[in-house]
Amino acid sequence: MDFEYAIIGGGVVGLSIARGLSARGKRVAVFDGEDTDYRASRGNFGLIWVQSKGLQAPAYARWTRQSAALWRGFADELEAASGIDLALVQQGGWDFFFSEKSLHARASLYQGLADQLGERDDFEITDANKLKREEPAIGPQVVGALYGARDGHVNPLRLLQALGQTLQRSDSKYLTGCIVQSVRALASGFEINTANGPVRAQKVVLAAGLGAAILGPSLGFVAPVRPQRGQVIVTQKLSPFIRRPSGIIRQVDEGGVQIGDSNEEVGFDDSQQLSVMAKLAQRAVKVYPVLANASIVRSWSALRIMSPDGLPIYQESRLYPGAYLATCHSGITLAAAHTCLLPSWLEGEESAPRLEAFSEERFAL
Numbered sequence: 001m002d003f004e005y006a007i008i009g010g011g012v013v014g015l016s017i018a019r020g021l022s023a024r025g026k027r028v029a030v031f032d033g034e035d036t037d038y039r040a041s042r043g044n045f046g047l048i049w050v051q052s053k054g055l056q057a058p059a060y061a062r063w064t065r066q067s068a069a070l071w072r073g074f075a076d077e078l079e080a081a082s083g084i085d086l087a088l089v090q091q092g093g094w095d096f097f098f099s100e101k102s103l104h105a106r107a108s109l110y111q112g113l114a115d116q117l118g119e120r121d122d123f124e125i126t127d128a129n130k131l132k133r134e135e136p137a138i139g140p141q142v143v144g145a146l147y148g149a150r151d152g153h154v155n156p157l158r159l160l161q162a163l164g165q166t167l168q169r170s171d172s173k174y175l176t177g178c179i180v181q182s183v184r185a186l187a188s189g190f191e192i193n194t195a196n197g198p199v200r201a202q203k204v205v206l207a208a209g210l211g212a213a214i215l216g217p218s219l220g221f222v223a224p225v226r227p228q229r230g231q232v233i234v235t236q237k238l239s240p241f242i243r244r245p246s247g248i249i250r251q252v253d254e255g256g257v258q259i260g261d262s263n264e265e266v267g268f269d270d271s272q273q274l275s276v277m278a279k280l281a282q283r284a285v286k287v288y289p290v291l292a293n294a295s296i297v298r299s300w301s302a303l304r305i306m307s308p309d310g311l312p313i314y315q316e317s318r319l320y321p322g323a324y325l326a327t328c329h330s331g332i333t334l335a336a337a338h339t340c341l342l343p344s345w346l347e348g349e350e351s352a353p354r355l356e357a358f359s360e361e362r363f364a365l
């Protein structure tokens with residue numbers, strides 16, 4: 001057998017899993033496609049985001065919290081191994097509100113989740129005065145915010161680069177521009193077919209993002225993922241004026257302000273739309289009026305990978321044991337869990353996290 005694991009997809013999900021496996025001494029091959037593929041890992045907002053996650057799904061809330069708690073240690077190790085600064089800042093984040101009513105409605109949802117999880121001090125209602133002290137540049141239209149202490153942000157491109165580099169330096173292989181055309185279950189293990197010929201691996205993890213829907217059926221998965229477009233705009237570099245990130249605005253370590261993001265059901269269309277970007281920009285100026293004077297230097301759109309209920313899917317194939325599907329729409333937030341916890345699930349260890357709530361069989365019901 002050439003490898004113990006073949007991972008199809010070299011986005012943040014595939015590479016995080018590969019890092020965890022290779023740290024355990026497993027020989028892994030990651031196959032990644034072409035630059036023309038849809039690649040959420042290269043177009044996201046870089047948040048490690050806990051508040052608002054799993055409001056209707058406590059298992060997802062727990063999984064997200066576990067990952068957020070692991071992030072600092074995961075980043076320290078990855079930075080030491082790669083020499084790349086991930087620009088991780090995890091000192092809390094904001095959810096801004098323009099009306100008291102919506103703030104308190106949201107807060108009661110958060111309280112409901114905190115009660116279910118048995119967690120105290122999970123979030124904090126921050127009124128306009130306190131918010132102004134914490135974020136002096138905040139505009140008068142913001143009536144308050146919800147503060148989540150576990151939230152943070154990171155440079156997602158450096159994360160990807162660091163994961164890829166450390167994998168290259170190990171016994172494992174990171175094969176870019178290498179599309180998997182088909183996968184076949186053998187009497188023992190799997191055969192992965194690419195234009196460069198077949199490769200054999202004991203186990204296979206399908207982490208191909210939106211590409212999972214194409215290869216999934218040959219491994220016994222439905223892989224019911226759909227695209228959801230998000231647009232992001234970036235300003236010129238500015239002196240630091242935003243202390244904490246929010247789901248819609250963050251200032252990166254290099255000074256630019258990222259403004260996002262939309263949630264558009266437009267199929268496989270990753271074009272940009274001025275009308276959507278204008279709305280994002282207007283909302284950002286309402287939050288931080290100083291942004292009205294900033295120039296926009298870049299913008300893009302990218303496609304999220306959404307399951308029908310928005311939660312991750314982790315599934316071992318019933319038809320072909322040893323084949324796994326892993327996909328989610330919060331691959332940055334969950335990168336630490338995917339590296340530190342998912343390998344023990346793939347290895348079938350007793351201490352593995354319980355992931356039944358994320359089986360794709362939930363959709364059959």
Ligand SMILES: Cc1cc2nc3c(=O)[nH]c(=O)nc-3n(C[C@H](O)[C@H](O)[C@H](O)COP(=O)(O)OP(=O)(O)OC[C@H]3O[C@@H](n4cnc5c(N)ncnc54)[C@H](O)[C@@H]3O)c2cc1C
Pocket residue numbers: 008009010011012013014031032033034037038039040041042043044045046047048049178179180181207208209210211212215229230231232261301302303304305327328329330331332333334
């Ligand atoms: C606008 C936007 C903002 C976001 N913001 C955040 C955020 O703030 N925080 C957060 O946690 N998440 C965020 N996300 C989600 C996050 O980006 C994704 O969850 C994550 O990138 C998914 O990673 P992935 O590896 O599953 O998929 P991808 O990054 O899409 O990677 C899949 C890879 O599989 C490869 N592939 C496909 N088919 C094949 C094949 N047959 N053979 C070989 N390779 C193949 C492709 O080339 C690709 O590189 C955001 C997403 C978007 C679009």
